[in-house]
Amino acid sequence: xxxxxxxxxxxxxxxxxxxxxEKRKLKTLCKKTPGLMCHSGLAQTVVFLRxxxxxxxxxxxxxxxxxxxxxxxxREDIKSIDQLQKRALEVGVVEYIALTSDAQRxxxxxxxxxxIEMVDIEEEDDRDQ
Amino acid sequence: xxNESRRHELRNLRIQPSTHIGLWLxxxxxxxxRVPDASRFEEERAKEARTRLVDEVSxxxxxxxxxYKSAFAQRMLSLAHKSPENHTSxxxxxxxxxxxxGLGDSGVLENGLTVERTWGVPVLPGSALKGLAAAxxxxxxxxxxxxxxxxxxxxxxxxxYLFGTQEQAGRVTFHDAWWVPDQEEASLPVHSDxxxxxxxxxxxxxxxxxxxxxxxxxxxxxxxxxxxxxxxxVFVSSTPEDADWAAAAMKLLELGLRHLGIGAKTxxxxxxxxxxxxxTEEQHSVLRRQEEIDKLSSSSLLELFTxxxxxxxxxxxxATALCDRLRKLEKDSSEITEATELFNxxxxxxxxxxxxxxxxxxxxxxxxxxxxxLRNDPTIQAWAAGENGExxxxxxxxxxxxAARWAGVTPQLAKDLEEKPDALLEQFPxxxxxxxxxxxxxxxxxxxxxxxxxERLAELEDQVEEHENGAIExxxxxxxxLDD
Numbered sequence: 001x002x003x004x005x006x007x008x009x010x011x012x013x014x015x016x017x018x019x020x021x022e023k024r025k026l027k028t029l030c031k032k033t034p035g036l037m038c039h040s041g042l043a044q045t046v047v048f049l050r051x052x053x054x055x056x057x058x059x060x061x062x063x064x065x066x067x068x069x070x071x072x073x074x075r076e077d078i079k080s081i082d083q084l085q086k087r088a089l090e091v092g093v094v095e096y097i098a099l100t101s102d103a104q105r106x107x108x109x110x111x112x113x114x115x116i117e118m119v120d121i122e123e124e125d126d127r128d129q
Numbered sequence: 130x131x132n133e134s135r136r137h138e139l140r141n142l143r144i145q146p147s148t149h150i151g152l153w154l155x156x157x158x159x160x161x162x163r164v165p166d167a168s169r170f171e172e173e174r175a176k177e178a179r180t181r182l183v184d185e186v187s188x189x190x191x192x193x194x195x196x197y198k199s200a201f202a203q204r205m206l207s208l209a210h211k212s213p214e215n216h217t218s219x220x221x222x223x224x225x226x227x228x229x230x231g232l233g234d235s236g237v238l239e240n241g242l243t244v245e246r247t248w249g250v251p252v253l254p255g256s257a258l259k260g261l262a263a264a265x266x267x268x269x270x271x272x273x274x275x276x277x278x279x280x281x282x283x284x285x286x287x288x289x290y291l292f293g294t295q296e297q298a299g300r301v302t303f304h305d306a307w308w309v310p311d312q313e314e315a316s317l318p319v320h321s322d323x324x325x326x327x328x329x330x331x332x333x334x335x336x337x338x339x340x341x342x343x344x345x346x347x348x349x350x351x352x353x354x355x356x357x358x359x360x361x362x363v364f365v366s367s368t369p370e371d372a373d374w375a376a377a378a379m380k381l382l383e384l385g386l387r388h389l390g391i392g393a394k395t396x397x398x399x400x401x402x403x404x405x406x407x408x409t410e411e412q413h414s415v416l417r418r419q420e421e422i423d424k425l426s427s428s429s430l431l432e433l434f435t436x437x438x439x440x441x442x443x444x445x446x447x448a449t450a451l452c453d454r455l456r457k458l459e460k461d462s463s464e465i466t467e468a469t470e471l472f473n474x475x476x477x478x479x480x481x482x483x484x485x486x487x488x489x490x491x492x493x494x495x496x497x498x499x500x501x502x503l504r505n506d507p508t509i510q511a512w513a514a515g516e517n518g519e520x521x522x523x524x525x526x527x528x529x530x531x532a533a534r535w536a537g538v539t540p541q542l543a544k545d546l547e548e549k550p551d552a553l554l555e556q557f558p559x560x561x562x563x564x565x566x567x568x569x570x571x572x573x574x575x576x577x578x579x580x581x582x583x584e585r586l587a588e589l590e591d592q593v594e595e596h597e598n599g600a601i602e603x604x605x606x607x608x609x610x611l612d613d
Binding site: 036039040041043044045047048050051088089090092093096 | 133134135136137138155156158160161175236237
């Protein structure tokens with residue numbers, strides 16, 4: 001996979017997220033997700049991020065982040081969050097490792113650009129109150 | 130839409146007593162809640178999954194990994210090792226109640242617990258201890274030198290020296306405090322705890338315009354989380370010149386752990402510790418013992434080792450030789466009586482008791498030979514045939530046990546073989562206070578059936594007088610018993 005292209009896509013994604021209403025929470029996610037992925041694995045991370053949404057309050061930062069992550073990964077077989085979750089839960093070990101490392105690389109690019117492009121945005125603690 | 134969060138391949142994995150709880154908490158949550166458009170049923174399931182995960186790792190279910198105890202000792206010895214560059218001070222602190230450290234760590238459970246990465250036991254992280262010491266200095270000590278930098282105070286000199294600044298590292302190192310294991314493979318001191326949020330909507334709307342008053346009619350939401358207890362070995366180290374600073378840090382920790390508490394929910398009473406002087410002394414004595422061993426010259430150490438080794442080897446060789454002999458006898462079945470004699474010999478019993486392993490019990494040859502030998506023993510044969518046979522008391526306890534174990538006899542026989550009460554002690558419990566010689570002497574007054582015989586008792590009179598007072602008294606008591 002071409003590193004530079006991935007970086008380009010990540011940059012675009014971060015700019016997109018910086019314009020969203022939930023940018024504070026998105027910045028937190030950008031910074032924390034690579035660590036969480038390393039710590040808890042891809043499958044758990046994906047489901048965890050989806051569970052962060054509060055559709056009734058109009059907060060969908062988990063979904064927005066995952067959509068951008070998928071865009072950065074740019075894999076032929078994964079076009080939607082549902083597909084990503086399904087793949088992450090169902091594939092065999094070898095493919096899971098490959099998928100995780102792809103996702104991790106994408107998440108790391110998102111973090112790098114978030115640290116540059118979202119530097120002025122104040123972070124928000126994503127933890128439940 | 131599913132809100133499954135454990136991978137399909139791992140779905141059937143169940144927690145074991147040896148599971149590393151850190152890994153289990155991080156990766157094995159079965160389901161998560163609040164996926165958009167999740168059904169009520171799915172939400173319930175996700176909630177249950179979370180509670181279950183907490184329950185699974187708590188409440189004596191998980192044992193500490195084998196080897197933790199020696200790892201703990203090893204770590205203590207290496208941290209406390211005295212050298213020209215290193216001075217260490219340590220103490221054991223016992224948790225009064227419970228504590229939570231790492232509640233806010235990022236992870237899918239959201240309310241985690243810090244555990245040691247390799248061993249999966251709860252720890253007090255060095256960073257948390259250092260923070261606590263700094264807070265204790267700021268809040269408790271009156272001297273201005275201990276203030277930390279805030280809006281109203283300037284960084285004090287002592288605080289800067291001990292804890293360091295952006296420019297200069299602190300002079301004291303705070304190490305992670307490991308849990309002190311009370312025994313090998315003890316259960317982990319991790320508990321499931323619960324906090325129930327009442328009036329959730331009110332608190333969620335705080336800061337915005339609150340529309341719902343906290344009227345106590347909202348659903349209470351129970352949230353389970355993990356807490357820990359137990360004793361912890363706290364270490365601080367410095368260079369020998371800064372030994373006083375290390376002592377000061379220890380004192381600050383003692384104050385902080387007692388009055389401020391460490392970790393989360395200290396306002397609710399979590400995280401209080403008290404210094405455990407007894408346990409601290411115990412750790413010091415372990416250290417002293419090691420230092421004594423270190424002081425021994427290598428030659429004297431070698432000597433001790435050689436002696437111990439030679440002793441072990443010689444008795445092991447004897448046991449092995451006996452075993453080989455038995456195996457040879459077994460090959461020639463005409464010699465079975467000799468095998469029986471060998472088995473009954475004292476030598477064999479001693480070897481057996483000392484070296485059960487080297488007797489290679491698993492070896493079918495040896496096992497078969499022993500069984501055969503035992504079955505040929507006339508006493509056992511008689512007993513097994515139900516002919517009122519009695520197993521002689523002279524047989525040692527070891528032999529009786531061995532017989533029961535190997536002969537393949539009935540459980541009842543095994544029991545009788547193991548427990549053959551002494552007629553004297555049975556009928557006259559006061560005999561217990563006598564010397565063994567006196568007991569043996571008076572024991573001769575009983576016949577083979579365990580009955581007291583006047584004839585035999587009368588013969589003993591002269592000999593009993595030579596023993597201490599208790600013996601002759603018992604002799605009279607026995608005489609009286611006969612009269613009755």
